[in-house]
Amino acid sequence: MTVETVAEPAPQASTAASGAVSVIPSAIPSAAASLATSDAGTSPEPPLPLRSRDMPRERLRTAGATALSDIELIAILLGSGLPGHDVFNVARSLLTRFGSLRALLDAQPEEFDGLRGIGPAKAALLQAITELARRALAEALDDKPLVDSPAAVEDYLRLLIGGRPHEVFVCLFLDARHRLIRSEEISRGSLTRMAVYPREIVRRALTLNAASLIVAHNHPSGAVQPSASDRRLTRVLRETLALVEVQLVDHLVIGARETFSFARHGWN
Structure with missing residues (x-):
């Protein structure tokens, strides 16, 4: 993702392969400007033996959910197919259509x-499951110092924004x-462009009486290597927040399967 660093009020633009972010420097003086399912693509599974097709709920009770295939788990979730559409075939068609469990759960x-085989009720059920997973991961972050739970933070962010198309x-x-006060979406862009305002982030941090924060953005392409503009944005945020004694703990670049941490890489 590429940052466009613009001195107010007239923006200037620069581009790079990962996308574009417009950064409006802060007006503060002296500012330099795992319930989460892996997105390792789900390949079509072979047909289930008849006995397995008839007993997924029983096997779940006796062997646990991890013993079931993706198709069986989706079939249990859907409950039944529509007339003429076997629920296992419906589950298989969903995986084929979306390509992965992550893409299925992120579908609009x-x-x-x-x-x-997918009517409004079943579509709503799939979306409800995804939202429950997000909320469960958010609860796992409550009352814990997030600096001590980096894996939980990354799992939460991957499920939250890792599969977004924008x-x-x-x-x-x-x-x-370092306990979570609130998680907020600050900006939403297109596939290649997004505006981020450090001034607004500082104002929100002060409103919430935050002592520190973790910021993150996704790369829809899946590649998490930060661009020069990502690095510039990180530098601007750190310097701007430091002026009001708010610490930037980390800036994470989120992909479908990987995460880049500026803090772990020495802020480079």
């Missing part, structure tokens, strides 16, 4: 339109003990 309501910038506002 309109993406289910016209799919055989760029999203989010902030996790933390208290003095």
Whole structure:
């Protein structure tokens, strides 16, 4: 993702392969400007033996959910197919259509339109499951110092924004003990462009009485190597937040399967 660093009020533009982010420097003086399912693509599974097709709920009770295939788990979730559409075939068609479990769970309501065996009720159920997973991961972050739970933070952010088809910038506002105060989406862009305003992030941090924060944005391409503009944005945020004694704990670049941490890489 490429940052466009613009001195107010007239923007200037620069581009790079990963996308574009417009950064409006702060007006503050002297500022230099795992419930998460892996997105390792789900390849079509072989047909289930008849006995397995008839007993997924029983096997779940006796052997546990990890013993079941993706198709069986989706079939249990859907409950039944529509007339003429076997639920296992419906589950298989969903995986084939979306290509991976992550893409299926990230699908928008309109993406289910016209799919055989998936009516509004089943589409709503799939979306509800995804939201429950996000909330469960968010609860796992409550009352814990997030600096001690980097894996949980990355799992949460991957499920939150890792599969989005457009760029999203989010902030996790933390208290003095690095516990989560609030998670907020600060900016949403297109596939290649997004505006981020450090001034607004500082203002929100002060409103929430945050002592520190973690910021993150996704790369829809899946590649997490930061661009020069990502590095410039990170530098601007650190310097701007430092002026009001708010620490930037980390800036994470989120892909479908990987995450880049500026803090772990020495802020380079």
